[in-house]
Amino acid sequence: MIKRTLTLIFTVCLAVSAQAEEISVKDALTPFSIDYRSEYKVGWFSFDIDATRSLRKVDASHWRMAFDAEASIATLKESSDFILVGEQIIPVNYKYRSTGLIDEDDRTLHFVSDQKVVEDSESKKTISDQWQDGIQDNLTFMLQASIELANGKTEFEFPVFEKKKSKTFKFKVIGEETVKTPAGSFLAIKVQQVRSSKKREIYAWFGKSEGYPLLKLRDKKDGKLRYQIQATKINL
Secondary structure, eight states: OHHHHHHHHHHHHHHHHHHHHHHHTOOSSOOEEEEEEEEEEETTEEEEEEEEEEEEEOSSSEEEEEEEEEOSSEEEEEEEEEEEETTEEEEEEEEEEEEETTOOOOEEEEEETTTTEEEETTTTEEEOSOOOTTOBOTTHHHHHHHHHHHTTOSEEEEEEEETTEEEEEEEEEEEEEEEEETTEEEEEEEEEEEOSOTTEEEEEEEESSTTOOEEEEEEEETTEEEEEEEEEEEEO
């Protein structure tokens, strides 16, 4: 009887230990594929593009995120390969390509964390004076924001490398509200990107659900819309 009891206790302990280990290695990110309608404003002209934002796990620690928007008058493709260490995203490679009405210079950036430099393949330059702890690229910062929100943070910030230099992006939770998108109505957390200039207003709505997906983003300048995306289909 005693032997059987000890065996049962040992088995339960192993099960609890295994469960704890599973929880401890659970990823802070959730793979997804979300379709969006992207609205751009270029001067007096505005146009819509259907786009897809996706996240997939490549292996145990490597991930890839992509944003693809394409139409006859414009295309935009971004991708980011990064490492996830605990709840911290570490960018590795970032690519940006666009044509047509939203044409900008190509960008291919390599984040070399052990040397704390960013290598720009287009200009053949190594940028060594812009590295900061927790640095993000132009795609991963929104994912890192999702992680912070999942942890209950109401204010947070991190450096984001854009084009040739890094800038500190600050965020503040405004509150919870129901946001209506073409994909449906969702309970969301409304987040403001805090900026020194009040001319520019950027708000993002993250779903209050697994993965805290980006449902909507709106960028205005002087009260006029510059850019907006809204989810049309969500696959988690």
